[in-house]
Amino acid sequence: MNSQIVKLFGLVIVLYALLLGFTSYWSIFDANDLKANTANRRPLLEEQRIHRGDILASDGTVIARSVPQGEGENKIFVRRYPQGSLFGNPIGYNFVQRGRVGFELSHNDELVGNKTEFLSLLDKIQGHEQEGDTVTSALDPQAQQVATDALAGVRGSVVAIVPDTGEVRVMVSNPTYDPNLIPDHFQQLNTDQSAPLFNRATQAGYPPGSTMKVVTAAAALDSGDFSPDTTLSGASPQQCGGVSLSNAGGDQFGEIDMTTALTNSVNTYWCQVAEQIGPERLFQYMDRFGFNQKPKLDYPGFQLATSGVFDDGSLLDAGDAIDIGRVGIGQERLLVTPLQMAEVAASVANDGELMEPRLWSKVTDSDERIKRLDPERQANVMSDDTANTLTEMMTDVVNEGTGGAAALASDQVAGKTGTAELDPAAGINQAWFIGFAPADDPEIAVAVTVEHTTGQGGTVAAPIAQQVMESILNG
């Protein structure tokens, strides 16, 4: 019997080797997949035990911080947002009950202090508890407040970007919400008709109206076939894409140059420009400006909408049947986000270079090591010369044209208004202003939009832009 007993022992050893093989598989080889499994709530639960880092505004104002709750093994950290609703939409929230969105989600790794495997092991050996990094956002609380106040009572959005770094100084979506209310009032906020949880700045697709003429002008000028002096007829109405098109208020113009056409936002002129440069080139420039793709903002993908021409929710391209003349004046089925239009203004302001937009500017870890934003160029949209020419034309819009209400006493403003008619019979518009200042050395580019207003871009949106730029430049 002894030899059978030895064989039986051999079998036991084989079975035990199998156990160790499987244990190593789950604990080492398959561990990363298991940790990423959606049914695995451990990472989320674990993260509640980590002192999540603060989120600060550009001046150090605390936007989000974590406070301990419970004791011992039950001790977790809970998020508090001392500024209430001021930063509700851009920053988002982080609660175990509702997960996380916005900046809280896109910067989660830094906020919980996730490091490389090696560094974590080092920390563990040294007995350091994992601690989140402090993330400083680019948001300017004072300008954010000014923009929020200016939008009080209306639905709309303001985005302000530093042209040469891409830093987002202001991102307001109104109505907004107080993230402190998320754990107890999520259902209510989520079903509210005014959609406070919806970040209009990055998620809403609005018709851009005449602000789109800046894109058309950039494409026209940069191609070399057009100059500010190119004259075309500004008569109204005219055929555009085979359909009659009128100027705003039916205004009549004769043979006018491009500067005059921009200053007075002459639809019939710009339709001809767009038709002459054609869909291929207009789409090429739209792509360079960042249309037809998700913005490269440090923000969760599901909270970023693409700007472009849509048919029933699907994105069209230059080859599709499109009334390109009307795309050139911001009509057709063109839908844009306020963030996209701020990027258009910022590209012109930054000598034709579009920088990737960024909500963060600095990360400070628990050892006070600092990592700063290294601005990245997204695209060379147009030449330096084109940008300067376009800037001059846009200063005319503010000095002599529809954008007068955006003018600052201290600095020259360049800009463009837009008024997309949503319901012409009732006089309901989507009002826009995009622009930047100071025109000769831009420090800030803005996009302002107001939904469902009886006012116009120049009367409703331009004054808001003026206040925001004033706050940033002279606040």
Place this chain on the structure above:
Amino acid sequence: MSARNRELLALIPVALLVTAGFAAVLIVESNQLGNLSVLYGVYFLALCLITHLVIRRRLPDADPFLFPLVALLAAFGMVMIYRIDDGLARDQANWFVLGLVLFAATIVFLRDYEVLERYRYVIATVGIGLLLLPRLPGIGAQTNDAYLSIQFGSLSFQPTELAKICIIVFLASYLREKREVLVVGARRIAGITFPPLKHLGPLLVVWGASMVMLVFIRDLGSSLMFFAAFLALLYVATARISFVIIGMTMFVVGAWFFANTVGHVQERFDIWLDPFDKADSAGYQIAQSMFAQADGGLTGRGLGEALLQLPAVSPACAADFPNCGAILPAPHTDFIYAVIVNELGLFGAAAVVMIYGMIAARGFKTAIIADDGFSKLLATGLTTVLALQAFVIIGGVTRVIPLTGVTLPFISYGGSSIIANFVILALLLMISDKARRRVREQNEAYEAEYA
């Protein structure tokens, strides 16, 4: 060095493990644990020492490593259970007292384990009776759909744990007597050797009993364990691998049939194949077990560092941990191995599995040096059932096989398991003492002759 002094020396690592483990848990969880709770560790070590003295007095020639290895497992269990809940650690230490009382009683009152052979049919009947107890109305209780325990007021007991000893004793005794006829009367049909029909009856009875367990008690784990132990003994007794193959085929066919007809068994199989399909309901346990292991990695989180409990559970629920609010259900019983991987990593888990391997080695060694058939088969059977039980539960937790609720011997929290396993240890030590005494006396006689 005498066997007993070697045993005492081998208990030093146990003392170190308990001391270091309790100290580590106390440091990490100092805000929750009273300083006095460390005394449970001291209590446990005192029990080990007393047991050593019992063995020294009664079984001076017994294997010197079996008890220290078992104590090492028990120490692992004590530390992990202490880490999960200090109240459970106190209860566990109390169960050890009862287990060791039975251990000592077995050694003192049984004196000569060979008398068991004479009562084998009585013992077999008792064993089957124990298996059926959980189905008795009034005292039977159902856990996770399986009928595993009986309930006396607040005390619950799993009779399968004791039944496994009765059945092994019966099988060892029966096969010792019939092994020759099973081999001699065997016939070859179509190239496969079949045992003689007239002796096939009792074997079919064992197979039938396993199937009944599967359906009636709905316990795949125990059923698998018993039948595998039976096949192991059959193989050792007859040296016919074909008997094992026939038996395995019968079991697989039976299990497959019931897996497709009995919902409970079927679900276990489905979860085994894909736990993530129902990760929130039926597959929750096994999915969480894998997540816990993934969280442990190579070195583990460290004692007291793993996440066992849902944060912010209601205070009432927190007081009732681990029965309520545990991320990984049953962390102190069925899933204690996953907690070990979580906190001590692959290294800690490998240590545990290797200790089981070493216990198996000592148990089989005892069977080899024993000189009569009953002792050999009994030692083999007891060792196999212990080794297989560890395999069945660790295999279930690591998805080598479908998960079934058996305890991890000497480590899991639970009275019936501790008591039954200490009786197994007592029997093994008694067989070992007899065998090694004979070897020692032979050597002494040999030396005396040639001195």
